[in-house]
Amino acid sequence: MHLDDIRARIARAETAAGRAPGSVTLIAVSKLQPPERVRAVLDAGQRCFGENRVQEAAGKWPDWCAEFDGVDLHLVGPLQTNKARQAMEMFSTIHTLDRPKLARTLARLAQELGRCPALFVQVNTGAEAQKAGVLPADADALITEARALDLPVAGVMCIPPVDEDPLPHFRLLRAIGTRNGLDGLSMGMSDDFETAIAEGATHVRVGSALFGARAT
Numbered sequence: 497m498h499l500d501d502i503r504a505r506i507a508r509a510e511t512a513a514g515r516a517p518g519s520v521t522l523i524a525v526s527k528l529q530p531p532e533r534v535r536a537v538l539d540a541g542q543r544c545f546g547e548n549r550v551q552e553a554a555g556k557w558p559d560w561c562a563e564f565d566g567v568d569l570h571l572v573g574p575l576q577t578n579k580a581r582q583a584m585e586m587f588s589t590i591h592t593l594d595r596p597k598l599a600r601t602l603a604r605l606a607q608e609l610g611r612c613p614a615l616f617v618q619v620n621t622g623a624e625a626q627k628a629g630v631l632p633a634d635a636d637a638l639i640t641e642a643r644a645l646d647l648p649v650a651g652v653m654c655i656p657p658v659d660e661d662p663l664p665h666f667r668l669l670r671a672i673g674t675r676n677g678l679d680g681l682s683m684g685m686s687d688d689f690e691t692a693i694a695e696g697a698t699h700v701r702v703g704s705a706l707f708g709a710r711a712t
């Protein structure tokens with residue numbers, strides 16, 4: 497468990513970028529991790545966690561949420577509309593709003609529930625066929641549509657292609673956020689979170705570098 501090390505690296509990257517200490521939120525991505533590793537990170541004081549499947553999160557987090565105060569869960573994986581209600585009840589933040597239909601479903605449920613998680617619009621910066629996210633050219637329209645539905649859009653999110661330099665993807669995402677007046681930038685994972693912080697990330701999503709390799 498490398499929590500202290502990851503926190504120290506985030507702090508150094510914040511300082512190097514001339515950013516305020518604590519301006520970056522560490523999301524500990526606990527998907528597919530053995531429970532004892534997650535518990536160790538909880539015991540060490542981490543409270544913000546990311547999961548990429550609603551079902552998996554629903555199976556393991558209720559007990560920990562009852563045991564540890566202040567747990568803050570973020571959904572970082574694709575969301576099907578039929579899981580939207582469950583996701584809205586469990587997660588403080590959803591990083592994967594990527595299509596108009598999902599925006600309309602979230603808006604309807606927000607009316608019903610009287611609240612809505614903070615939302616990040618996921619952008620498929622590499623335009624990869626197999627990857628979720630709105631295409632960069634369609635991002636402004638989706639953000640506009642989500643806002644017109646009164647959804648709380650907090651920022652934008654991306655997952656760069658695995659074997660490419662992430663830097664141009666982080667810059668593209670930041671440009672999309674800036675031109676839409678959005679402050680939140682969810683970008684940077686185990687291999688590149690320091691680069692993402694240098695480019696303005698407000699939320700980094702770190703899994704394997706923190707917990708160790710995942711079961712597959």
Ligand SMILES: *Cc1c(COP(=O)(O)O)cnc(C)c1O
Binds near residue numbers: 685
């Ligand atoms: C799994 C996952 C992460 C964490 O990946 P690591 O490389 O293990 O840090 C971050 N973001 C998303 C969307 C993920 O699915």
